[in-house]
Amino acid sequence: MTDKTSTDINLSDPQHIECPYHAYQALHQTGGVGRDPNIGVVVAGYDTLAALAKNTEVYSSSITEDGHGPRHMGINPEPVQDDVEEILSHAHPIVNALFTADPPVHTRHRKLIAKALSPRSVRALEPQIRAITNDLIDAFITRGSVDLLPEFAVPLPVTVIADILGVDRADIWTFKHWGDLMISGNIDMLSHERRREVAKAVVELHEYFVPRIEERRQNPTDDLLSIMINTEVDGEPPLTTAELLPIIDQILLAGHETTTNLIANAMLVLLNDPDLMRRLRDNPSDIPAMVEEALRWDPPIQCTFRRATRGDTLEGADVAEGDMVVPLWAGANWDPAVFADPERFDIDRSMAKPHMGFGFGPHFCAGAELARIETRIAFEALLDRLDQITLNEDESDLSHLPSFASHGYRRVSLNFVKR
Ligand code: HEM
Numbered sequence: 001m002t003d004k005t006s007t008d009i010n011l012s013d014p015q016h017i018e019c020p021y022h023a024y025q026a027l028h029q030t031g032g033v034g035r036d037p038n039i040g041v042v043v044a045g046y047d048t049l050a051a052l053a054k055n056t057e058v059y060s061s062s063i064t065e066d067g068h069g070p071r072h073m074g075i076n077p078e079p080v081q082d083d084v085e086e087i088l089s090h091a092h093p094i095v096n097a098l099f100t101a102d103p104p105v106h107t108r109h110r111k112l113i114a115k116a117l118s119p120r121s122v123r124a125l126e127p128q129i130r131a132i133t134n135d136l137i138d139a140f141i142t143r144g145s146v147d148l149l150p151e152f153a154v155p156l157p158v159t160v161i162a163d164i165l166g167v168d169r170a171d172i173w174t175f176k177h178w179g180d181l182m183i184s185g186n187i188d189m190l191s192h193e194r195r196r197e198v199a200k201a202v203v204e205l206h207e208y209f210v211p212r213i214e215e216r217r218q219n220p221t222d223d224l225l226s227i228m229i230n231t232e233v234d235g236e237p238p239l240t241t242a243e244l245l246p247i248i249d250q251i252l253l254a255g256h257e258t259t260t261n262l263i264a265n266a267m268l269v270l271l272n273d274p275d276l277m278r279r280l281r282d283n284p285s286d287i288p289a290m291v292e293e294a295l296r297w298d299p300p301i302q303c304t305f306r307r308a309t310r311g312d313t314l315e316g317a318d319v320a321e322g323d324m325v326v327p328l329w330a331g332a333n334w335d336p337a338v339f340a341d342p343e344r345f346d347i348d349r350s351m352a353k354p355h356m357g358f359g360f361g362p363h364f365c366a367g368a369e370l371a372r373i374e375t376r377i378a379f380e381a382l383l384d385r386l387d388q389i390t391l392n393e394d395e396s397d398l399s400h401l402p403s404f405a406s407h408g409y410r411r412v413s414l415n416f417v418k419r
Pocket of ligand 1: 251
């Protein structure tokens with residue numbers, strides 16, 4: 001990119017990770033497109049990003065250049081080291097699927113997932129999600145304090161996803177471990193040692209799921225895994241094991257850390273705005289609007305990635321073939337041309353255009369309905385059962401996880417009075 005007027009930003013700068021919104025505001029003052037010299041072109045302008053997201057021919061989700069599928073080796077251009085390749089050689093062959101696939105492959109995968117995660121089937125899970133939520137609250141309610149992430153916001157979505165996939169709840173902490181490693185391998189700069197850990201997790205995940213896939217092929221049940229394995233779309237053959245493995249791993253990892261961070265990010269908003277907390281407690285029907293505004297104002301996924309398949313120009317900025325292009329979904333949510341006073345948290349704002357907290361276009365979050373329901377139920381139950389919620393500052397660590405792509409607090413410890 002040669003444009004001299006565009007804004008440079010450093011996504012990996014610890015200050016940016018703490019508060020990325022200043023950089024987005026600066027980008028909006030110069031047309032909404034800029035560059036991170038270590039990563040590539042960054043796009044925060046709402047309309048530019050909306051057009052980019054739909055243009056899958058030029059902006060590909062298959063970001064690995066070496067012809068392999070998503071091997072979770074991070075976004076650094078450094079070649080995968082030999083000892084890491086050796087570990088990965090024990091994994092099932094990996095192909096691009098769903099999140100890392102482009103049309104027409106993506107379209108086929110998406111149809112299958114749409115069926116398995118349809119709003120109807122997700123809404124049917126509501127009683128189960130409520131039961132999981134209340135069980136978690138039961139475990140700490142008499143104590144008057146809770147370490148929100150490990151005791152509530154982490155186990156809630158991981159348990160739900162384990163149940164949906166039809167795998168043993170006893171394994172949820174293993175999933176959490178794999179998910180954490182793989183999400184960093186999708187979106188962060190990884191050290192050599194971290195790449196080794198991620199590669200081992202890929203192999204373990206495959207060893208765990210391949211026999212379960214085979215079993216569901218022989219004896220289907222009504223769980224998501226069985227539906228994904230056995231559904232045929234438009235007369236095309238069902239998904240192969242090689243296609244299923246990356247899709248399962250995307251659902252596992254997209255299905256937990258995101259919702260976890262949304263719950264904690266939204267809780268911080270309420271702690272800082274007691275009037276809003278009171279309003280939601282008195283009017284639980286306002287909770288969905290709060291959840292949407294939290295997804296706009298402080299979303300758990302700040303950005304993902306695309307790779308330019310050919311040269312292009314975005315708002316006067318040159319994009320070269322092969323450039324990494326970063327859709328800053330959270331940046332678009334702070335575009336003042338679309339969201340008036342974007343820094344104001346306002347659950348009554350009318351959104352003429354949808355927020356991009358779940359992305360936009362063909363890759364729009366496949367789990368959006370599930371995430372919305374989980375977060376709504378989480379706040380309905382917390383506000384119904386916990387009174388006088390306050391932050392325990394001594395026990396909390398409100399610095400952010402070291403990722404510019406996913407955005408969440410390290411530790412949120414609460415005191416409360418049982419209602
Ligand atoms: C608050 C929670 C969540 C947030 C903020 C979130 C955010 C996103 C975003 C921004 C994308 C777009 C990626 C892109 O275009 O590059 C995405 C895609 C995706 N999400 Fe979510 N997500 C959440 C929860 C979930 C859940 C619960 C699941 C699964 C059960 C899920 C599964 C997926 C999948 C499979 C994709 C890829 C879809 C495709 O490529 O067609 N997400 N998500």
